[in-house]
Amino acid sequence: MSKIKIISGWSQEGGSTFSLMELCDLFNERGHDCTFYGPHPWHLDKCKGDMHHNFSFDADDFIIGHFMHLPQRPPGPKKIILSCHEKAIFPLKTLQHQVAGFDEIRFISDDQMQWQQTQGTVIPNTIRGVSDSGNHPAGVAGVIGTVCPLKQTHVSVQRALDDGCRKVVIYGNSLDKDYFNDKIQPLLNYNQKVIYMGMELDKQKIYDSISCVYQSNSPQLPEAFGRVRAECIRAGIPYYGNENATTEFELWDEDKIYDAWVELLEL
Numbered sequence: 001m002s003k004i005k006i007i008s009g010w011s012q013e014g015g016s017t018f019s020l021m022e023l024c025d026l027f028n029e030r031g032h033d034c035t036f037y038g039p040h041p042w043h044l045d046k047c048k049g050d051m052h053h054n055f056s057f058d059a060d061d062f063i064i065g066h067f068m069h070l071p072q073r074p075p076g077p078k079k080i081i082l083s084c085h086e087k088a089i090f091p092l093k094t095l096q097h098q099v100a101g102f103d104e105i106r107f108i109s110d111d112q113m114q115w116q117q118t119q120g121t122v123i124p125n126t127i128r129g130v131s132d133s134g135n136h137p138a139g140v141a142g143v144i145g146t147v148c149p150l151k152q153t154h155v156s157v158q159r160a161l162d163d164g165c166r167k168v169v170i171y172g173n174s175l176d177k178d179y180f181n182d183k184i185q186p187l188l189n190y191n192q193k194v195i196y197m198g199m200e201l202d203k204q205k206i207y208d209s210i211s212c213v214y215q216s217n218s219p220q221l222p223e224a225f226g227r228v229r230a231e232c233i234r235a236g237i238p239y240y241g242n243e244n245a246t247t248e249f250e251l252w253d254e255d256k257i258y259d260a261w262v263e264l265l266e267l
Contacts, residue, residue: 002060002078004034004265007052009067011038013173013199014146015227016085019108019125020066021047023261026126030258032267046201062265070101079265081106084116085125087222092118106264109249112224123260124252125225129203132236139166142210144228147174147184147196152242154183155216157194159240168214170196171206207235215241223247 004027006020020036024047027034035048037055044050057063057074066083067090073080082102084090092099093116099105105120107113113120141160147153153170160168174180174196187194200206213232217223219242226249232239233251252260261267 001033002062003058004032004062004064005037005055006034006064006066006083007037007055007068008065009039011036011040011043011049012175013042015225016066017043018227019085019225020064020083021049022126022128023064024048025128026254026258027261062267064106064265065102069095069098071098073101073103079103081264084108084112084120085224087112087115087224088220092116104264108225109247111247111249115222115224121260121264123257123264124250125227125230126254126257127227127230127234127251130207130231130234131204132234133204133208134236135208136211136235136237137209138211139164140210140212141165141168142206142213143168143170143172143215144206144213144231145172145215147172147180148176149179149183150218150221152216152218154187156214157184157187159216160212160214161190161193163240165212166193168194169210170194171198171200173199203231207231207237210237212238212240215239217242225249 006024008020011017021043024034024036035050037050037052039052057076059076061077063077063080064083080103082099083106085108107120107122108125110122143153143156145151157168226247229239
């Protein structure tokens, strides 16, 4: 039986990892045999996952690669797709020789494809685990995503406070201790209005605990899809982003997403 193999150069917490885990689940739920391979173990207990060293290009496989180079096409697989989830940190114009081994490129928004100035197929990400419960506490802002300088987490917190939010809750892993100590820790002592919750996998729990979301991504990290904003749409709460880093995108239902992948992979 042919297998679908998703392999990424990044499998720590992040929007692309969540999206690839959900895609892996979608394929398996539709009767395929799909595994998500990554270099970090974070994803292993969250989908049908495995590590890079167990990956191989086998005959009749369908390969979806992300955040990786493939200068030459290996023999064997039926289809090899580059699933591009980035803009500035994976610029295809300067990487064209390093990605020449892929048969086709999948983008996650029209805006991203135009930014990359490369032709491909647009298939938006799935957004799972979030719905509008109608149960949101008033005046509580959420800041969601990896706590780091490029996300400008401290700016989002300050914007929420300046807008009069009575409480700000930060959700996300902190990968930069110096940034956290210099920029975030002082805010946690701000009249007990700012709370750091760390990583939370239950998306519904996150969005039921807040009434709006602030994001202030640096222009150096322009969005390709806007996963948090998409989750806000599903949760029915306002999203206050950074105009210089926000992108336009479409939300598709899972049947449409699956059908588009079937056509692209020629399953």
